[in-house]
Amino acid sequence: MRKHLGIGLIGCGHISEIYLTNTPRFDVLRMVACADVVPEAAKAKAEKHGIEAMSVEALLADERIDIVLNLTTPQHHVPVGMAALNAGKHVYAEKPLALDVAEALALVDIAAAKGLRVGSAPDTFLGGAHQTARAAIDDGRIGHVLSGTAYMMVPGHERWHHNPDFYYQAGGGPLLDMGPYYLTALVNMLGPVGRITGMSSTGFVTRTIASGPRAGEEFPVEVPTHVTGILQFVSGALVTLTTSFDVKAHGHTPIELYGSEATMEVADPNQFQGDIRIKANRDHDWTVLDQVHNYGDGNYRVLGLADMAQAILDDRPHRASLDMALHVLDVMESILRSAETGERITAKTTCARPDAMDANLAPGQL
Ligand SMILES: NC(=O)c1ccc[n+]([C@@H]2O[C@H](COP(=O)([O-])OP(=O)(O)OC[C@H]3O[C@@H](n4cnc5c(N)ncnc54)[C@H](O)[C@@H]3O)[C@@H](O)[C@H]2O)c1
CATH class of the missing domain: 3.30.360.10 (Dihydrodipicolinate Reductase; domain 2)
Structure with a gap:
């Protein structure tokens, strides 16, 4: 049985640093590669964190990548998310989920049709x-x-x-x-x-x-x-x-x-x-x-992605869910x-409360 999932990061700007720093803390995540419309931005992060820099197209086509981590700016959350879903990848994105609900519904439809997960920050x-x-x-x-x-x-x-x-x-x-x-x-x-x-x-x-x-x-x-x-x-x-x-x-x-x-x-x-x-x-x-x-003693940004990866492996709902982000x-x-x-x-939408986290989790485990 698989113990971890491959992650490909798109959008190597300000917030990517904490995600790249925290990913190795979670056994369930393996950061494979990063990409950015500005290739130098991807190259700098890849060199610093010991991963590969790729074009967005190459990242979406890479079979080692199960989940695309979308850290682009809000206008690109849905276009990049759609491209990732169309390439057969799960998606976890920074907030907000989309610019508006109409745009987000495209993600909902394609994720449901393809049986893929969409998760969204915040995970605080x-x-x-x-x-x-x-x-x-x-x-x-x-x-x-x-x-x-x-x-x-x-x-x-x-x-x-x-x-x-x-x-x-x-x-x-x-x-x-x-x-x-x-x-x-x-x-x-x-x-x-x-x-x-x-x-x-x-x-x-x-x-x-x-x-x-x-x-x-x-x-x-x-x-x-x-x-x-x-x-x-x-x-x-x-x-x-x-x-x-x-x-x-x-x-x-x-x-x-x-x-x-x-x-x-x-x-x-x-x-x-x-x-x-x-x-x-x-x-x-x-x-x-x-x-x-x-997870209450520092900046654990990436926890929602780690929970989603574990949820995929365990076949359970993930907590930073599409339903909640849409609501x-x-x-x-x-x-x-x-x-x-x-x-x-x-409100046009609703959602269930996410399950509470288990108490007494060991660091890096979910
Ligand atoms: N900066 C923060 O402290 C912070 C904190 C929490 C969440 N966020 C969220 O994170 C997201 C990114 O914020 P940021 O501050 O890192 O922005 P940023 O502008 O510093 O970085 C965004 C990066 O994405 C790249 N990019 C944009 N569109 C792209 C595309 N279509 N394909 C590939 N790369 C693309 C840009 O070139 C840039 O390098 C936003 O949604 C923001 O709300 C930011």
Whole structure:
């Protein structure tokens, strides 16, 4: 029986480094090759990490590769994913799944027709922090979740990214960029969203790149950069989500859930680690919960891909699933559409909560 699957990485940019660094930590993954439209980018990563650099076409045709890891920018997630599925490969992609639900449905159809898997980042919800929060809810530690807040508010990625244009074009913006972390964490804890309203604004019409070869270059903003949604989960919980590239500083925690018995502070869903704290009422102190498994002490980006590879070998569902990524995309699209039209929208999609991770996993095992 096979013990590992071959991985081919497409898109050797900023985020590829952590994937290439982490892949050898998981027995189930074998990184075979990488490719990029810029061949030098692939060559540099291949040399550093001891793998082969190839053209995209050669990578898709390589029989040693079972799963294509798609780390291209959002506009390329579906075209590259379709090419990989058509070549008979499973696909795991960075978030967001697609620019919109209509585009994502093409992936759904072809994956189903070919019996291939599609997985999608984020995988931070598989980390120790978010699994601890999930277990606390499942164990009834805060009672029935009535409501909550989620805040992702920053000044903008042009402060550190050398080519930040895509964050301000279709497929970008604070909600499509960072919303997947927050919404996936919320769906992991609370299940699917039922009804959605949103409002949005654009604080600045241009942005200026702060660092790198293009420092000082100004570029236009084409999408809303402050987006607020009110989400009614099917469970009944009412959660306010605000994502923004227009906020210089703030004092909110990333996620708070207000249960019938207690309040829970949930760590940053863009991280695998962090404290989960519970407080029963104003007279009590906060209690920091013990973490329930091992992947809560650092950056384990690639965990979702490793879980998908193991799931393929074990013939079980993978956790960072197409259904959940599609639902998260549907919720984000609905917030943005509601903001444009003023209507309240019922989600078109739904998904099951992914299975909780096993407690006491050994490092590198799933
Ligand atoms: N930068 C981060 O910290 C970060 C964190 C989490 C997730 N992500 C996500 O990862 C994805 C990539 O982000 P990034 O910051 O690495 O971007 P990037 O621009 O640094 O890298 C993207 C790479 O993909 C290549 N590429 C684009 N289209 C291609 C195609 N059709 N075929 C082959 N190669 C192609 C580009 O040449 C580039 O090297 C995005 O979806 C982003 O949302 C980024």
